[in-house]
Amino acid sequence: MSDASKPKVAMTDRIYNAVGAVIPNCETALRMVELGQKRRLNFKEKFVLLYNTPLCPHCNCNREKFKEAKTKMEAAASRRT
Numbered sequence: 001m002s003d004a005s006k007p008k009v010a011m012t013d014r015i016y017n018a019v020g021a022v023i024p025n026c027e028t029a030l031r032m033v034e035l036g037q038k039r040r041l042n043f044k045e046k047f048v049l050l051y052n053t054p055l056c057p058h059c060n061c062n063r064e065k066f067k068e069a070k071t072k073m074e075a076a077a078s079r080r081t
Contacts, residue, residue, distance in 0.1 A: 024052040026062040033066065036073035040080060 029052035032045055041049065055063060 024054045026052075026055050026066065028052045029055055029066055030062060030069060033069040033073045037069070037076045040077065 028048060032041065032049040032052065035041065035045065036049070055061075055066060
């Protein structure tokens, strides 16, 4: 790829991604429960979900959406077995 075709990534985005890898966050948890509704999660994905289940410790922005999606994921998992 040439330099012109590579997307520019801002320093703040890099910092946010690094912090997001360490601190539990809503986006990752929601992504895992949505994936768990579609298919069975592997061990690594289960660990990521377990780690991110507390969601963002500083807010409650997606807590209700997460609870609903996790309930749907568990129902889908019980239908698979």
